[in-house]
Amino acid sequence: MKKLINDVAHVVPDMLAGLAALHPHLSLLQGKNIVLRADAREAAAHGEVALISGGGAGHEPAHGGYVGAGMLSAAVAGEVFTSPSTDAVLDAIRAVAGPAGVLLIVKNYTGDRLNFGLAAEIARAQGIAVEMVVVADDVALSAHGDHAGRRGLAGTVLVHKIAGAAAARGASLADVAQAAREAAAAMGTMGVALTPCTVPAAGKPGFTLGESEIEWGLGIHGEAGIERGVLVSATEAVARLLLQIAGDLRLESGDRVALLVNNLGGTPASELDIVAGAALKLLAQRGIRVERAWAGTFLSALEMSGISLTLLRVDDQRLALLDAATQAPAWPSTGGRIAATAGAAVQAAPVPPPSAHTERLSRDAQLRRVIDAVCACLEQAEPVLTDMDQKVGDGDLGISMARAAQGIREEIGNWPSEKDPAAVLRAMSSTVRRVVGGTSGPLYAIMLMRAAASLEQQGRADAAGWAAAFSEAVAGVMELGGAKAGDRTMVDALLPAAAAMQASLSSSADANAAVAAAATAAAEGASATAAMVPRRGRSSYIGQRALGHPDPGAHAAALWLASVRDTLKA
Numbered sequence: 001m002k003k004l005i006n007d008v009a010h011v012v013p014d015m016l017a018g019l020a021a022l023h024p025h026l027s028l029l030q031g032k033n034i035v036l037r038a039d040a041r042e043a044a045a046h047g048e049v050a051l052i053s054g055g056g057a058g059h060e061p062a063h064g065g066y067v068g069a070g071m072l073s074a075a076v077a078g079e080v081f082t083s084p085s086t087d088a089v090l091d092a093i094r095a096v097a098g099p100a101g102v103l104l105i106v107k108n109y110t111g112d113r114l115n116f117g118l119a120a121e122i123a124r125a126q127g128i129a130v131e132m133v134v135v136a137d138d139v140a141l142s143a144h145g146d147h148a149g150r151r152g153l154a155g156t157v158l159v160h161k162i163a164g165a166a167a168a169r170g171a172s173l174a175d176v177a178q179a180a181r182e183a184a185a186a187m188g189t190m191g192v193a194l195t196p197c198t199v200p201a202a203g204k205p206g207f208t209l210g211e212s213e214i215e216w217g218l219g220i221h222g223e224a225g226i227e228r229g230v231l232v233s234a235t236e237a238v239a240r241l242l243l244q245i246a247g248d249l250r251l252e253s254g255d256r257v258a259l260l261v262n263n264l265g266g267t268p269a270s271e272l273d274i275v276a277g278a279a280l281k282l283l284a285q286r287g288i289r290v291e292r293a294w295a296g297t298f299l300s301a302l303e304m305s306g307i308s309l310t311l312l313r314v315d316d317q318r319l320a321l322l323d324a325a326t327q328a329p330a331w332p333s334t335g336g337r338i339a340a341t342a343g344a345a346v347q348a349a350p351v352p353p354p355s356a357h358t359e360r361l362s363r364d365a366q367l368r369r370v371i372d373a374v375c376a377c378l379e380q381a382e383p384v385l386t387d388m389d390q391k392v393g394d395g396d397l398g399i400s401m402a403r404a405a406q407g408i409r410e411e412i413g414n415w416p417s418e419k420d421p422a423a424v425l426r427a428m429s430s431t432v433r434r435v436v437g438g439t440s441g442p443l444y445a446i447m448l449m450r451a452a453a454s455l456e457q458q459g460r461a462d463a464a465g466w467a468a469a470f471s472e473a474v475a476g477v478m479e480l481g482g483a484k485a486g487d488r489t490m491v492d493a494l495l496p497a498a499a500a501m502q503a504s505l506s507s508s509a510d511a512n513a514a515v516a517a518a519a520t521a522a523a524e525g526a527s528a529t530a531a532m533v534p535r536r537g538r539s540s541y542i543g544q545r546a547l548g549h550p551d552p553g554a555h556a557a558a559l560w561l562a563s564v565r566d567t568l569k570a
Contacts, residue, residue, distance in 0.1 A: 001203045008200045012057045012077050019064050023329050026067055033057075033077040033084070034092045035064040040073045044098025049167040049176045050074070052092050053105040053160060055112050056081040058199070059220055062157060062299040065330025071164035072105075072328065080199050080302070081221040083111030089119035093128060101129030101173040105159055105180060107152025108136035109221075131177040135159050137310065139188040139248040140217025140226050151219045153189040154262035154299040155310040158322070161331065165324035179321070183312065188245040190217055191308030192237050193264060197222045197301050216240070220264075220301045234271065238278040241309045246286070249311060253287030258312045258322060258336070261295035266305035272296065275307055280338060292322055292336035358416060365418035370567050371428070372412075375405035377563035381556065388552035392545075393538035397552045400440045407435035421461045425452035439537065440553070443477050443490070450476035463511035470518075471498045481536065488532040488539060488546070490553035497522035497561055512569050519558070519565040526554035 005011050012033050020026045020035065027038045034054075037043065044050050054063045054076030063075035073096040078084035093102050102123070106116045113134060120130040137155035163180040171179070193215040196205035199222060206222035209215060214232070218225030232240075251257065261276045276295040283290050291314050314322070323335060361368050378401040386398030411431045416423035429448035433441055454469035455461055474494045483489040500521035504514035529551035534540040539551065 001198055001200070003198075003200055005200060011200055012079060015057065015060070016064060016077060019329075023068075025069070025327050026064070026329075029074075029091060029095055032088060032091055034088065034095065035067045035075045035077070036092075036095060037067055037069065037073050039069070040096040041098070043069070043073065044096055044100065046098075047100050047170065048098070049100045049171065049173050050093075050096040050098060050102045051105060051160070051164055051167055051176075052076065052089070052096065052102060053156070054078070054084055054089070054092070054116075055107055055109070056083060056221070058197075058222075058302045059299050061297065061330035063160075066157060066160045066164075066328045068327035068329065068331075070168045070324055070326025070328065071160050071331060073102075080201065083109065083115050086115045086118045086122070089116050090122055093119060093123045093130065097123070097128045097130075101131065103163060103167070103173060103176050103180065104130065104132040105156065105163060106132055106134050107156050108134050108138075108149050109151060112152075129173055131173055133159070133163070133177055133180040133184060135184045137184065137187050137189040138217075138219070139245050140190045153191065153220060153310070154260060154308050155184070155187045155189045155312065157298045158187065158258065158260060158310065158312050159183050160328075161324075161326070162318060162321045164326060164328075165321040168324065168326075183318065186249070186318075187310055187312035188248045189260075189262075189308050189310040190241045190244050191220075191225075191262075191264060191306060192216050192241065193218050193225065193301075193304055193306035194231075195266060195303075195305040197265060197304035199302070215306075218306075220299060222301055222304070234274045235278045235282075237307075238275055238309065239282055242279060242282055242311070245309060245311050246288070249313065251286075251288055251311070251313075254289065256289045256291050256314050257283070258314050258319075259283070259290050259293040260298060260310035260312070261293070262299060262308045262310065263295075263297040264304040264306040264308060265297070265300035266303040267307055269296075272307065275309075279309060290338060291319055293338050294332050294334070294336050296332060298330070359419070361412060361415045361418055361424060366568075367418040367421060367424060368412070370564055371408065373563045373567040374560045375408050377560055378402060378405040378556070381559050385552050385556055388549065388555060389538075391549045392534070392542060393552065396438055397440060397556065400436050400438055401556055404432050404436045404440070404444065407431050422452040422455040425449070425455070439481075443481055446476040446480045447473040463505055463514060466511075467498075467501045467505055467514065470501060474498045483536040486532060487536040488529045488534040488551050488554075489536050490551070490557045492529050492532070492551065493522040493525040493554035493557040493561075496525040497557070512565075515561075515565045515568055519561040522554075522558040522561045526550055526558040529554050 020028050025038050027036045050073040052074045056078040058080040066072050067075050074092040076084040076092045104116050106112050120132050123130045135152040135156045136150035138151040138153050141150045159180050162183045166176045166179045196207045198205050207224045212231045215225040216227045272295045382398040382402040389395045389397040415427040425448045429445045433445035451469040451473040454472040458465045483491045497518040501514045501518040504517040534546050539546045
């Protein structure tokens with residue numbers, strides 16, 4: 001188990017101390033795992049209903065992150081995935097209660113219901129007005145099945161927001177509780193997990209999943225779900241979750257909803273955006289109007305990778321409560337409004353079409369055959385280059401080279417004729433810089449641009465002209481990238497290749513022999529990089545750990561030079 005903690009026994013107090021330190025409007029109840037609004041007593045004295053929620057830790061930013069004006073007055077934290085004690089809940093009630101009373105918002109788990117429920121009974125016996133709302137938004141479980149009841153999931157956060165806004169407006173305890181109950185009854189949530197999570201005290205995951213397995217309909221405590229299945233695309237996963245939720249809520253075309261895309265803990269923001277985009281598109285196709293939508297980490301299960309989706313029926317009154325201001329640090333600062341058309345984008349400036357009277361690059365031209373061979377080589381080498389780059393870099397070289405090859409194949413039909421090789425190289429440079437980012441895109445684009453400029457200046461495209469253009473191309477790479485020989489980059493393959501080509505031609509060898517010499521020198525240069533300590537590129541970040549592994553950029557250069565050689569002599 002690897003976690004950034006100090007002591008398993010102090011995870012919760014250390015976490016809450018950090019949270020309170022970051023947010024001046026939050027306080028901790030002395031000696032307790034309870035987060036309070038710093039102005040909770042003042043708000044209660046002015047007649048505001050106090051809101052308390054909580055449960056086991058491990059769901060951050062819930063529940064402490066939702067404490068603040070406009071949401072919760074206090075949050076009670078138990079140990080990780082363990083309900084807080086009755087006395088802890090009672091301490092929170094006493095700390096924030098005022099004349100208007102207290103509303104407890106509780107997720108439907110046995111431990112939470114028992115401890116919050118008993119605390120409410122004791123508080124009432126002591127003269128404190130207390131109401132309790134139980135949230136059970138988990139539609140993966142049947143409403144009346146043989147189980148402990150539907151679980152409270154991420155939709156609980158929306159109940160916090162609605163009830164908190166109602167309380168901030170001065171609504172009575174009965175009215176705040178009614179708003180919370182109606183919201184809880186008008187929503188559904190379901191999740192899917194790609195990985196389990198590890199409770200610090202347990203030290204191992206609660207269940208295991210194979211590389212191609214996912215878990216459907218799970219809760220938020222590291223337990224397995226209702227069904228194990230095979231990995232599917234984001235759109236397929238979203239479709240299944242939405243079908244279950246919409247069916248449970250009996251949503252129809254024209255209905256208005258709010259959408260919550262929740263990260264279960266370990267899901268990258270990029271994947272959340274993909275899921276959100278798919279959900280908005282699918283809901284639009286069904287005619288369901290998404291009035292508000294949020295994507296982020298709202299209620300997690302430690303580091304579990306996966307998501308849950310929540311749909312909440314809304315009307316103008318409920319939207320106003322969702323839109324109301326709050327100081328709670330975990331509530332998104334954005335208003336949740338979405339684009340009028342999901343995925344709407346500004347159209348890019350059009351690329352001028354090729355002239356209808358311009359002759360195109362012939363399929364059987366030698367230059368076209370060389371380019372096609374290089375593309376095939378790079379596509380075939382994608383897994384090898386990816387594996388090499390993962391050992392010393394960020395692992396994107398293989399896909400970048402394959403993407404360049406694919407882009408060239410798609411656009412080469414519109415390139416100028418082989419009669420103007422400089423124009424062909426400029427067209428290739430334009431394609432590469434458009435479809436490939438990272439480091440490879442600009443370096444190969446400048447290489448092609450410099451070679452094109454050299455051919456134009458020389459006014460010749462014989463062997464000597466191409467050799468000079470190659471040398472200029474390598475010089476361009478060195479100038480733009482800042483690398484020199486021995487830095488362990490693609491230059492260590494390209495520079496000796498250019499020198500070998502020039503030397504071969506100087507000794508009266510023919511063009512094919514010169515290209516062969518260049519390919520051999522590039523292969524030897526790439527192999528030599530395994531003994532070099534990197535000084536440029538991503539490999540430089542790992543220093544001597546790169547030793548023994550050839551530079552993948554240099555290896556790629558050697559591969560495509562070899563394909564040029566083989567094509568010319570065929």
